[in-house]
Amino acid sequence: MLLFLVLVGAALLIDELSAAAKRETSSELRTARALEDAKAALIGFATANPYVPGLLPFPDRNSDGNYDGNSDCPPVTVVTDDTHLLGHLPWQGKHGPCVGNPAAMGDLRDAAGAPLWYGVSKNLVRYSDGATFADPPVNPDWDDAAPAPWITVRDHDGSVLSDRVAFLIIAPGEPLQGQDRSTAAPSVENYLDSVTVAGLTYSNADFDQDFITYPDSRHTPDPNDSFNDRIVYVTVDELLPLVEHRVIGTVARALAVYESAHGTYPWLSAFGDTDFRGAGGVREGHVPFHSTTPVTYRTFATRMDASWSLQNADVTASGTVDPADVAAGTVSVGASSGTCEWRAPDEVDCTATRMQSLSPPVERTYRFTFGEGSVTTDDPTASDVRRRTVSLADPLDPSAADVISVVDTNTDTAAQTGAGSLRIDADTTGTLAVGGIHYDLAVPEELPQWFVDSRWHEFVYVGLSEGYVPGAPADCGGLNPPCLTLLNWYPPQDDKWALVLSAGSELAAQDRGTGTLASYFEGENGTAGDDTFERANASATFNDQVRIVAP
Structure with a gap:
C-alpha cells in the first residue's frame, strides 16, 4: 500500500512538473x-x-x-541623443514628422502581457542638430559615413555578440523585485533589467546603446529571477542587403518605364563619372540623372538652341548690348559653351556663351530662366541622349523675374562692356524656346529623391544589351546583337536585355579609394565590356546583388 501511494504521488508530481514545463514552453513561444x-x-x-x-x-x-x-519624434530644436532611441515599440501605424510608425501591427506583448521595447541606432532615424532635421546616409558606405556607432549587444559573459546592431526588440517579462509598472507611464528601469558579470554591471535601461542578453542565448530563453529580458536584434549587415533589394527594384522599374515610353533604354553614365550624365554609346555604367529639387540642382554642360521674339516686354539695355538683341534673337552653342539646370520638368535655367563680332573682342553670355511652358521630348538616338525643349507662346504670363539676361565681357580685360534684360509684362506677346537640352532621368519625377540623397547612384550599376540601346533593333540573340548573360542562374540565362546591380559594403579585399569597377563589384561584375554578369550567394568575397530588368 505504501509503495502504491509513493507511485501515485510520483506520478502526480511528474504530471505537475510536465504541465509547468508545458506552460513555460507555451509562454516562451508566445514571447518569441x-x-x-x-x-x-x-x-x-x-x-x-x-x-x-x-x-x-x-x-x-x-x-x-x-x-x-506612436513614434515620439523629438522636436527639431532638440539635439537627438541616446535617450530618444529607446522606448516602447511604436505600433499604431500613424505617421509623424520623423518618418512615422511601422504599418499598424497591433499592440504586441510578451507572454507576461508586457509591451515590447525597441531600441534603434541613431544611424537609422531622422536626427536633429538642434536646428534642422537630417536623414542619415543609408547606403553601402555606412561603415565610413555613419554619424554614430552602431548598437552593441553582449553575451552573458559581457563579450560582444555584435557591435553593428541596427535595431533590437526586448520582451521585459514579468516585473522583477523592485520594478513597479502600475503608474501611467513607468520609466525604463521598471521594465528592463541589469546584471553584474565579473564585477561589471551591464544595464539595458541606461540609454547607452549597449545591451546584454542573459542567460546565454540570443533569445535568452531561460527565465532568471533577477534578469528576464528577452532580446532579438538585426545587424546592419543583415538589413543592408534587404534595402539594396528595394533600391535595385526601384531602378529596374524606372528603366522599364523609360523603355516603355521611348522604345529603348537610356544611354548610361560611364562608371566613375562624377557628373552622372548620360553619354551616347555608354551601355554599362551608372544611372544618368538630374534633379529638379532645389537642394540637389545639378548644373550640367549641354548643347542648346534658343530662339525668341518678344514684343511689348520690359527690356533694358546698355553699352554694347542693343535692346533689339535682347528682345529677339537666336543662339546655338555646343556643350563646351552651354550649361543648364533643370528646376522642374518644364522649368530651366540655361546659360549660353558665344563670341560677338565686335572690336575689341567681346564674349556675350545669354541666360534664359523660365518655366511653366510647353515641353517636347526627343527620344535618345544611336549617338545622342534624350533631350527636351521648353517653349513659351501667346498668351504669356507676366514674370516677376528676368526671363532673359545678356552680358557682354571684354575678353582682353574681363571688363563688362554692356548688359541687358527682358521681363515679361501683362501685354507681352511672342515666342521663346530653348531646346536640345540634355534630359537624363529626372529626380524626383522618374527616380525618387532618396536615390540621390542617400547616394545610391554611386553604388548602382546598369548593363544594357547592345540590341536594346538607342538606335538598336530592340532585339538580341541569334542574328541580332548578343544579349546579356547572367551566370549562376538556373537554368542558365543568356537572353537578358538589361540588368541592375548593387555594390554591397566594401569587402576586405577591396579599396574603393582606387575608384575601379572591381573595387565595387566582384567576379564577372567587376569586368566591363564582356556582356557577362553573375550572381552568387553572399560571402566574404562576394556581396553584389543583381536584378533582371527584362525579360
Missing part, C-alpha cells in the same frame, strides 16, 4: 512569436520606407506622459 512579429514589421517598414529606405521610426517614449503606441 511576438518578438519575431515585431522584428518582421520593422524590417518591412525599413525596406519599404517611402522617404528613405532603411530609415526606422523613433520609439514610443514616456516624455509626453504616456505610451500611446
Whole structure:
C-alpha cells in the first residue's frame, strides 16, 4: 500500500512538473512569436520606407506622459541623443514628422502581457542638430559615413555578440523585485533589467546603446529571477542587403518605364563619372540623372538652341548690348559653351556663351530662366541622349523675374562692356524656346529623391544589351546583337536585355579609394565590356546583388 501511494504521488508530481514545463514552453513561444512579429514589421517598414529606405521610426517614449503606441519624434530644436532611441515599440501605424510608425501591427506583448521595447541606432532615424532635421546616409558606405556607432549587444559573459546592431526588440517579462509598472507611464528601469558579470554591471535601461542578453542565448530563453529580458536584434549587415533589394527594384522599374515610353533604354553614365550624365554609346555604367529639387540642382554642360521674339516686354539695355538683341534673337552653342539646370520638368535655367563680332573682342553670355511652358521630348538616338525643349507662346504670363539676361565681357580685360534684360509684362506677346537640352532621368519625377540623397547612384550599376540601346533593333540573340548573360542562374540565362546591380559594403579585399569597377563589384561584375554578369550567394568575397530588368 505504501509503495502504491509513493507511485501515485510520483506520478502526480511528474504530471505537475510536465504541465509547468508545458506552460513555460507555451509562454516562451508566445514571447518569441511576438518578438519575431515585431522584428518582421520593422524590417518591412525599413525596406519599404517611402522617404528613405532603411530609415526606422523613433520609439514610443514616456516624455509626453504616456505610451500611446506612436513614434515620439523629438522636436527639431532638440539635439537627438541616446535617450530618444529607446522606448516602447511604436505600433499604431500613424505617421509623424520623423518618418512615422511601422504599418499598424497591433499592440504586441510578451507572454507576461508586457509591451515590447525597441531600441534603434541613431544611424537609422531622422536626427536633429538642434536646428534642422537630417536623414542619415543609408547606403553601402555606412561603415565610413555613419554619424554614430552602431548598437552593441553582449553575451552573458559581457563579450560582444555584435557591435553593428541596427535595431533590437526586448520582451521585459514579468516585473522583477523592485520594478513597479502600475503608474501611467513607468520609466525604463521598471521594465528592463541589469546584471553584474565579473564585477561589471551591464544595464539595458541606461540609454547607452549597449545591451546584454542573459542567460546565454540570443533569445535568452531561460527565465532568471533577477534578469528576464528577452532580446532579438538585426545587424546592419543583415538589413543592408534587404534595402539594396528595394533600391535595385526601384531602378529596374524606372528603366522599364523609360523603355516603355521611348522604345529603348537610356544611354548610361560611364562608371566613375562624377557628373552622372548620360553619354551616347555608354551601355554599362551608372544611372544618368538630374534633379529638379532645389537642394540637389545639378548644373550640367549641354548643347542648346534658343530662339525668341518678344514684343511689348520690359527690356533694358546698355553699352554694347542693343535692346533689339535682347528682345529677339537666336543662339546655338555646343556643350563646351552651354550649361543648364533643370528646376522642374518644364522649368530651366540655361546659360549660353558665344563670341560677338565686335572690336575689341567681346564674349556675350545669354541666360534664359523660365518655366511653366510647353515641353517636347526627343527620344535618345544611336549617338545622342534624350533631350527636351521648353517653349513659351501667346498668351504669356507676366514674370516677376528676368526671363532673359545678356552680358557682354571684354575678353582682353574681363571688363563688362554692356548688359541687358527682358521681363515679361501683362501685354507681352511672342515666342521663346530653348531646346536640345540634355534630359537624363529626372529626380524626383522618374527616380525618387532618396536615390540621390542617400547616394545610391554611386553604388548602382546598369548593363544594357547592345540590341536594346538607342538606335538598336530592340532585339538580341541569334542574328541580332548578343544579349546579356547572367551566370549562376538556373537554368542558365543568356537572353537578358538589361540588368541592375548593387555594390554591397566594401569587402576586405577591396579599396574603393582606387575608384575601379572591381573595387565595387566582384567576379564577372567587376569586368566591363564582356556582356557577362553573375550572381552568387553572399560571402566574404562576394556581396553584389543583381536584378533582371527584362525579360
